[in-house]
Amino acid sequence: MKTSVKIAGLMLGLPLLASAAQFDVREFKLDNGLKVLVKEDHRRVVVSQVWYKVGSSYEHDGITGISHMLEHMMFKGTDQHPAGEFSRIISANGGRENAFTGDDYTAYFQSLEKSRLEVSFELEADRMRHLKLDQGEFAKEREVVLEERRMRTDDQPRAKTSEQFMAMAFSNGPYKNPVIGWPEDIKGYQLGDLQNWYGLWYAPNNATVVVVGDVQPEAVFALAQKHFGGLAPSQLPELKARTEMDQAGLRRMTVKRPAKLPFLVMGYKVPVLKGAAEEWEPYALEVLSGILDGGNGARLASRLVRGKQIAAETGVGYDLYSRLPTLFTLEAVPVQGRTTAELEKALRDEIRQLQDKPVAEEEMARVKAQVVAHKVYEQDSGFYQAMQLGMLETVGLGWPKAEEYLNKVKAVTAEQVQAVARKYLVEDRLSIAYLDPLPIADNKSVSETLPEGGHVR
Numbered sequence: 001m002k003t004s005v006k007i008a009g010l011m012l013g014l015p016l017l018a019s020a021a022q023f024d025v026r027e028f029k030l031d032n033g034l035k036v037l038v039k040e041d042h043r044r045v046v047v048s049q050v051w052y053k054v055g056s057s058y059e060h061d062g063i064t065g066i067s068h069m070l071e072h073m074m075f076k077g078t079d080q081h082p083a084g085e086f087s088r089i090i091s092a093n094g095g096r097e098n099a100f101t102g103d104d105y106t107a108y109f110q111s112l113e114k115s116r117l118e119v120s121f122e123l124e125a126d127r128m129r130h131l132k133l134d135q136g137e138f139a140k141e142r143e144v145v146l147e148e149r150r151m152r153t154d155d156q157p158r159a160k161t162s163e164q165f166m167a168m169a170f171s172n173g174p175y176k177n178p179v180i181g182w183p184e185d186i187k188g189y190q191l192g193d194l195q196n197w198y199g200l201w202y203a204p205n206n207a208t209v210v211v212v213g214d215v216q217p218e219a220v221f222a223l224a225q226k227h228f229g230g231l232a233p234s235q236l237p238e239l240k241a242r243t244e245m246d247q248a249g250l251r252r253m254t255v256k257r258p259a260k261l262p263f264l265v266m267g268y269k270v271p272v273l274k275g276a277a278e279e280w281e282p283y284a285l286e287v288l289s290g291i292l293d294g295g296n297g298a299r300l301a302s303r304l305v306r307g308k309q310i311a312a313e314t315g316v317g318y319d320l321y322s323r324l325p326t327l328f329t330l331e332a333v334p335v336q337g338r339t340t341a342e343l344e345k346a347l348r349d350e351i352r353q354l355q356d357k358p359v360a361e362e363e364m365a366r367v368k369a370q371v372v373a374h375k376v377y378e379q380d381s382g383f384y385q386a387m388q389l390g391m392l393e394t395v396g397l398g399w400p401k402a403e404e405y406l407n408k409v410k411a412v413t414a415e416q417v418q419a420v421a422r423k424y425l426v427e428d429r430l431s432i433a434y435l436d437p438l439p440i441a442d443n444k445s446v447s448e449t450l451p452e453g454g455h456v457r
Contacts (some may be wrong), residue, residue: 024039024040025037025038025039025389025399026038026039026217026221027399028217028221028224030204030224030225030228030229031229032204032205032228032229032231032232032233033203033204033205033206033233034204034205034207034208034209034224034228034229034231035207035208035209035393036208036209036210036211036220036221036224037208037209037210037211037389037390037393037399038210038211038212038215038217038220038221039210039211039212039385039386039389040213040214040215040216040217041212041213041214041382041385042214043213043214043382044113044114044213044214045111045112045113045114045213045382046111046112046113046114046116046117046211046212046213046214046215046382047109047110047111047210047211047212047213047382047383047385047386048109048110048111048112048117048120048121048124048209048210048211048386049107049108049109049110049209049210049211049386049387049390050107050108050109050124050128050207050208050209050210051105051106051107051207051208051209051210051390051391051393051394052105052106052107052201052202052206052207052394053104053105053201053206053207053394054067054105054106054197054201054202054206055067055101055102055103055104055105055106055179056068056101056102056103056174056177056178056179056181057103057104057174057175057242057323057324058174058201058239059174059177061185062185062188063181063185063189063193063197064177064178064181064182064185065145065177065178065179065180065181065182065185065186066181066185066189066193066194066197067101067106067179067197068101068106068145068179068180068181069141069142069145069181069186069189069194070106070194070197070198070202071099071100071101071106071108072141072144072145073131073133073137073138073141073194073198074099074108074127074131075087075099076131076132076133076134076137076138076141077131077132077134077137078126078127078130078131078132079130079132080126080130081123081126081127083134083137086123086127089119089123090110090112090119090120090123093112093113093116093119094112094113094116095110095111095112095113095116095119095120096110096111097109097110097111101179102179103174103175103179103322103323104322104323104324104394104395105390105391105394105395107387107390107394108124109383109386111382111383114213114214114215117211117213117215117220117223118223118227121209121223121224121226121227121228122227124209124227124228125227125228125231128202128203128204128207128228128231129202129203129231129232131198131202133191133194133195133198135191138189138191138194142186142187142189145180145181145186146183146186146187148180149180149181149183149186152180153178153180154183157255157257157258157259157263157435157437158259158263158331158435160255160257161255161257161263161265161433161434161435162265162331162433163178164253164255164433165253165255165265165267165431165433166178166327168251168253168431168433169251169267169269169327169431170244171244171245171247172242172244172245173242173243173244173324173325174242174324175244175324175326175327199234200234200236200237201234201236203231203232203233203234203236204228204231204232204233205233205234205236206234206236208390208393208394209224209228210386210389210390210393211386212382212383212385212386212389213382242324244269244324244325247269247428247429247431248428249427249428250427250428250430250431250432251430251431251432252431252432252433252434253432253433253434254433254434254435254436255433255434255435255436256436256438257435257436257437257438258437258438258439258440258441259435259437259438259440260437260440261312261333261334261435261437262333262334262339262340262434262435262436262437263331263332263333263340263434263435264331264332264333264334264340264343264344264347264432264433264434264435265329265330265331265432265433266329266330266331266344266347266348266430266431266432266433267327267328267329267330267430267431267432268327268328268329268424268425268426268429268430269325269326269327269424269429270282270285270318270325270326270327270328270420270424270425270429271285271325271424272319272320272321272322272323272324272325272326273320273321273397273401274321274322274323274324274395274396274397275324275325279408280408280411280412280416281416281420281423281424282320283320283408283409283411283412284412284416284417284419284420285318285320285328285420285424286318286320286371286409286412287364287367287368287371287409287412287417288328288354288417288420288421289316289317289318289328290367290368290370290371291354291359291363291364291367291417292316292330292350293314293315293316294366294367294370294371295370297366298367299350300314300316300330300332300347300350301314303350304332304343304346304347304350308346309335310334310335310338310342310343310346311332311333311334311335311338311343311346312333312334312335312336313332313333314330314331314332314333315330315331315332316328316329316330316331317329317330317331321391321392321395321397321401322395323395323396327431328424328425330347332347340434340435344432351421351425354417354418354421354425355418355421355422355425357418358414358415358417358418359414359417359418360414361414364412364413364414364417368409368410368412371409372406372409372410375405375406388402389402
């Protein structure tokens with residue numbers, strides 16, 4: 001998941017709307033290690049999510065994408081609920097359900113009328129430990145995943161470029177591998193690979209249940225005890241360090257694919273909140289991303305899109321909540337008649353200006369207002385509230401970090417923004433990929449949308 005600010009023109013007074021009640025979360029823990037987080041939100045719909053501490057960054061060579069493949073297979077049934085029954089039961093109860101896999105987690109969710117929460121718990125508890133992995137269903141679903149990969153990556157030139165870019169930018173860190181997996185690894189999956197991965201990671205002591213809605217925390221805990229309490233914990237493996245080696249200079253590549261437009265992606269290696277030597281640095285990078293890409297008034301939109309008219313679109317990505325150090329990325333498409341080389345120069349000029357001169361007080365205030373307002377308005381979504389809690393808990397930061405965000409962002413100074421730009425947005429930490437368009441065959445449809453940040457069943 002990438003964090004970028006997209007809301008403009010909002011006022012600084014808004015964070016007062018998000019008082020302490022915003023983070024009124026109750027935490028419970030079952031004897032088998034399952035953590036349960038409950039947040040009251042007095043709307044009739046209840047959101048229930050189960051988060052597992054496993055994603056593509058946990059995988060090793062040869063089985064890349066196995067977490068995503070297992071996510072698909074989790075809908076293929078148990079002895080108690082055969083294939084297709086999970087979705088049918090949720091639908092019959094007026095709910096919606098799906099799942100997603102990321103670098104650092106796999107999560108399953110349902111949105112239901114509040115009286116139907118027990119339906120979700122009963123189904124999720126059943127497949128947490130009793131999934132039935134059938135060879136026939138596995139063979140069919142492997143083809144589904146290969147087709148998903150073709151549609152979302154191989155047939156999308158920007159997504160393919162971004163995938164190749166990540167594989168170049170990281171030498172030995174696990175973020176070099178795509179969440180969906182490399183094609184040859186997917187083709188080589190065996191049913192035993194899925195069984196081993198499921199047995200290793202899908203256990204109550206490796207999961208967090210998050211519930212947001214019009215519920216009573218003690219009642220939710222009682223339901224969790226009833227349905228999950230009898231599940232046996234696992235002996236979880238000790239994670240080995242996956243530390244990316246130091247980069248020794250600029251990395252650059254060109255990807256040639258049939259495409260309508262050229263595309264540029266740049267990424268600097270940067271710290272994240274987990275493991276940061278200086279906690280203020282990730283928050284300063286968060287504000288820096290807003291300065292460059294915080295709506296229509298931000299620097300990239302106002303200067304490169306409307307001002308110099310060199311870029312047709314721009315974007316910045318940074319996730320301070322990643323489990324491991326990540327990239328601060330800039331993506332852009334040049335306007336017709338301009339080149340990606342010109343665009344790269346323009347983007348690097350914008351970075352240089354941040355390094356040379358502190359951001360003016362007025363601009364800092366505007367950007368902070370947008371960052372804060374974005375977070376405040378995200379609280380209108382019960383799904384997002386649950387996702388924020390689940391993600392923080394699963395990557396190892398702990399859900400209370402959500403409560404610190406607004407004050408930490410507001411405390412960032414212009415000097416700190418300049419400091420992180422000087423320290424991290426430098427050539428020795430930089431990787432660059434160009435998409436060089438090849439002619440498109442008359443019968444071939446090519447999507448030009450920016451790549452998605454995850455894979456959904």
